[in-house]
Amino acid sequence: xxxxxxxxxxxxxxxxxxxxxxxxxxxxxxxxxxxxxxxxxxxxxxxxxxxxxxxxxxxxxxxxxxxxxxxxxxxxxxxxxxxxxxxxxxxxxxxxxxxxxxxxxxxxxxxxxxxxxxxxxxxxxxxxxxxxxxxxxxxxxxxxxxxxxxxxxxxxxxxxxxxxxxxxxxxxxxxxxxxxxxxxxxxxxxxxxxxxxxxxxxxxxxxxxxxxxxxxxxxxxxxxxxxxxxxxxxxxxxxxxxxxxxxxxxxxxxxxxxxxxxxxxxxxxxxxxxxxxxxxxxxxxxxxxxxxxxxxxxxxxxxxxxxxxxxxxxxxxxxxxxxxxxxxxxxxxxxxxxxxxxxxxxxxxxxxxxxxxxxxxxxxxxx
Numbered sequence: 001x002x003x004x005x006x007x008x009x010x011x012x013x014x015x016x017x018x019x020x021x022x023x024x025x026x027x028x029x030x031x032x033x034x035x036x037x038x039x040x041x042x043x044x045x046x047x048x049x050x051x052x053x054x055x056x057x058x059x060x061x062x063x064x065x066x067x068x069x070x071x072x073x074x075x076x077x078x079x080x081x082x083x084x085x086x087x088x089x090x091x092x093x094x095x096x097x098x099x100x101x102x103x104x105x106x107x108x109x110x111x112x113x114x115x116x117x118x119x120x121x122x123x124x125x126x127x128x129x130x131x132x133x134x135x136x137x138x139x140x141x142x143x144x145x146x147x148x149x150x151x152x153x154x155x156x157x158x159x160x161x162x163x164x165x166x167x168x169x170x171x172x173x174x175x176x177x178x179x180x181x182x183x184x185x186x187x188x189x190x191x192x193x194x195x196x197x198x199x200x201x202x203x204x205x206x207x208x209x210x211x212x213x214x215x216x217x218x219x220x221x222x223x224x225x226x227x228x229x230x231x232x233x234x235x236x237x238x239x240x241x242x243x244x245x246x247x248x249x250x251x252x253x254x255x256x257x258x259x260x261x262x263x264x265x266x267x268x269x270x271x272x273x274x275x276x277x278x279x280x281x282x283x284x285x286x287x288x289x290x291x292x293x294x295x296x297x298x299x300x301x302x303x304x305x306x307x308x309x310x311x312x313x314x315x316x317x318x319x320x321x322x323x324x325x326x327x328x329x330x331x332x333x334x335x336x337x338x339x340x341x342x343x344x345x346x347x348x349x350x351x352x353x354x355x356x357x358x359x360x361x362x363x364x365x366x367x
Contacts, residue, residue, distance in 0.1 A: 007327040018059070024330075030322055035063075045134050051092075059342065067134075095344065118210075130144045132144050157180075161187065171222050174227060177226055228257070247308075
């Protein structure tokens with residue numbers, strides 16, 4: 001059993017031996033000791049896209065969660081990339097197979113297909129664009145690919161939603177209701193244009209369509225799925241009131257996965273990349289209360305000691321599944337690469353991957 005210093009040394013030794021054949025990706029919410037060994041740090045889609053454009057690596061170790069590794073596999077092993085590598089696949093490895101995402105799990109393909117079929121009873125689904133947040137399974141991305149849909153990130157959700165509504169009358173947005181609602185309202189939509197589909201309420205006699213009446217569905221422009229991020233769901237307006245009472249000059253910035261009442265009270269809301277950019281470019285002496293995953297907030301505080309960067313909530317909000325990946329698990333998966341028997345390989349099946357890729361490619365084409 002290695003001690004921490006020995007684990008760090010062991011991992012770095014393998015990295016040196018593997019050279020450019022190995023690419024380690026670290027999500028912003030990852031443990032600090034794991035991030036130290038990452039070749040690239042970023043949000044989920046930034047990392048997957050960068051990996052797909054890397055022509056040297058033979059193995060990607062994704063220190064993130066399951067759907068992120070799926071996206072990396074879809075992009076890295078596209079038909080175009082396989083042709084450039086003479087058919088050789090890149091192995092995408094996840095150090096802990098239990099590292100999932102509760103938000104992604106809130107909307108399965110079967111759930112969304114049931115909703116889609118139910119919607120077809122009262123509206124023409126040919127006039128609905130399904131939009132999936134990239135924080136979703138490959139199955140859902142493939143569903144979107146098959147039905148003329150598209151993926152989005154928290155950075156480009158507004159551009160994607162605007163483009164979709166130019167082409168069709170309605171969108172079905174999943175799995176995160178908060179990102180969808182905050183984006184739609186930011187675009188100037190009325191609350192009456194937005195409904196939320198709660199799959200558990202589809203049996204209600206008077207509101208048989210995800211807790212909505214047929215008229216509410218027909219009159220809507222945006223149909224949200226009743227999903228959310230467990231990390232960002234924890235933030236409430238009282239946190240902002242308390243932080244401003246304690247630090248009157250502080251600026252509050254939150255992620256758009258936070259509930260609407262939190263976004264309304266904050267000074268600004270934006271993606272993880274936006275939060276990082278705003279803090280990094282702010283002047284010395286700036287003070288920020290940040291409503292997002294606590295490991296990122298703590299890292300920003302260390303990176304910018306000339307500024308005050310604190311968690312919005314006094315009780316930090318951590319992504320538990322991201323935290324499942326630690327140094328021993330990273331070392332173990334790297335040992336498997338060295339042995340020639342890589343473990344925890346994430347491979348999206350040949351029936352799902354092409355449609356999921358189509359969904360992602362539409363997003364990349366949307367500016």
